[in-house]
Amino acid sequence: MIKTFKRGGVHPDDCKLSADAAIVPVAPEGTVQIFLAQHIGAPAVPVVAKGDKVKAGQLVAKAAGFVSANIHSSVSGTVTMIDKVADHLGVRRDAIVVKVEGDEWLESIDRSPDTLTEIRLSPEEIVRKIAEAGIVGLGGAAFPSHVKLSPPPGKTAECLVVNAAECEPYLTSDYRVMTEHAEELLVGVRILMKALKIRRAYIGIETNKPKAIERLRSLLAAESEGITVVPLKKKYPQGGEKQLIQAITGREVPSGALPVDAGVVVHNVGTALAVYEAVQKNKPLMENVVTVTGKHLSAQKNLLVRVGTPVSRLIEIAGGLPESTGKIILGGPMMGKAISNIDAPTQKSTSAILLMHESESRRGQPSACIRCARCVTACPMSLEPYLLKRLAERSMFDELESNAAHDCIECGCCIYSCPANLPLLDYIRLGKAEVLKRKRSRAAK
């Protein structure tokens, strides 16, 4: 039987329009804007100044603390500005702006096409190297990877779960990585296993990607080294960390706990490739695969993009912005954010640019809750979204906490399944943020 998580979930049309488009590198051009905070944790501190010449791969901002990540220049050129720049949500944040001049990489980066399979470094050296390369989780949350590879004292990881579910509709960047860079990716998985000193790894892939499953299985046929490919049922949010752990290992991550408490560490498949490149090829995280897609877009693309490239340029490469576009989303349609600034730069964890047609971009007119409890059925975290929404609207934070609003993973299943078009997640997100704030201030006391 095909594995899946137990509770909730929805089945949106997968719309993988760009699945057959091979990854095309985008040559750097113009200027790039590189944010100092592209990860969860403290923003990095710049180590370059205005007017400095930088090479692609050069460190431009240093991690400020343990939960933070190094930032590298993605292009070669001159630093023209270190100032606040509007991000995709219109919020001005600190960034380093580099004017592109040629494409000169640091000499230490190995740009040869060979796959280096032999892992020479020790686990500690691997973790250090990953931290130096500024690798963050490419599944969306952008959590610094070296933190996940250093379990807190007293806790040990027993197995690694590689998240290759790619359950969000439209997204194909992970799929392309799996079909085009399968060997490198498996080396990356082995590096992660070595760093965690564990012998078992599972790669969870939804069954709507049979070619990827086949490709990885054929590579693992001769020598699996503890790596198993696990086909998963196509159901959203199969790639949610807690859902994936439950589907593959049958374990539950307790409320408020980390996956490592259940003996599991989860890394995204894109992260595994970035880890391979960092450890074997000395290449920091400075480019990633971005899917540019949309039903009314003239070309569907999977692009290898330097961090900091404007969104507008990527849309231009995919045939330009159609007149009938109603909404541009950074990420997938379920969890991605609609953007208000088309010139915003991409970030390390940007996985897709999705253009929605006018006709499907508007939300329906909300009406009264009819107590059908579809949101309760759909919630993969066993919450009661209709109740949480009402509590959040009334600012009843104690009740929100006792109803575990902080467990919400913001997957959007509730709002997707609501026949009354209620803005459930909008309010739950608000309540969740306040509950987390209260929890943190209590913990600080």
Place this chain on the structure above:
Amino acid sequence: MNTIAFTILILSSLGVSLAVILYFVALKFKVYEDPRIDHVCEALPGANCGGCGFAGCRAFAESFVKSADVSALYCPVGGSETMNKAAEILGKTAAAREATIAVLRCSGACELRPRTNSFDGAPSCAVMSATYAGETGCGFGCLGKGDCAVSCTFGAIAMNPATGLPEINEELCTACGACVKACPKAIIELRKKGPKNRRIYVACANRDKGGIARKACSVACTACTKCKKVCPFEEITIENNLAYIDGSKCRLCRKCVPECPTSAIAELNFPPKKITEKIVAGEQAQKN
């Protein structure tokens, strides 16, 4: 006949015996409450708005009667008059505070602050503010969804559909501060009411650099420092690319108002300027 007599007898004896029981129960479980709490409560406005920081007027009255030091307690709705009345009952001295009123530190009406996108989510400023910067290029100004109007228990705030901004009714505003708490952008401020309700304040909260602020909104404060230079009392401060006039220190000379190149400084309830010969001469000189 007998039936009627028995009924009356039984019911009246039942009534008398229950009354006796109730009398003793009331004696036994009597809770003493300071009668002054009632008196103070009567003196308060009774709006239960929560502006004082208590759950309602009764809770405030209780605290007012019980605490020895009442200098921190103040009912913004009733003002000094109510507070003196309440203090008189107890023979205490109430804190004297200047009357304040809510002002909106944003004047970015629709036509002055062009929209760059449209928000499709729940019609709430709090939700919108948690989602992104807003529908215009200004990430600091009014979001226009009316959380302040909803929060106002006195009906003093109404959204103006033409400007997209809330309008504060000076007659009805009691400075309870509910709107200040409700606004996620923190652009509503309680300011000194001023003599004859006259006030001068910077009606902008944009902390972006001048050029960016100006591009987003034609009435944005660009921190050009002109107002600061012209202020004879040096009461205008400029911090984070934003001018701020200290309401408690401003002497309402109005010199800064015409000086502002973007008209970001608002003046309220002043009589129209007299057209003196000097001003006319000045205007003619400008034309020439």
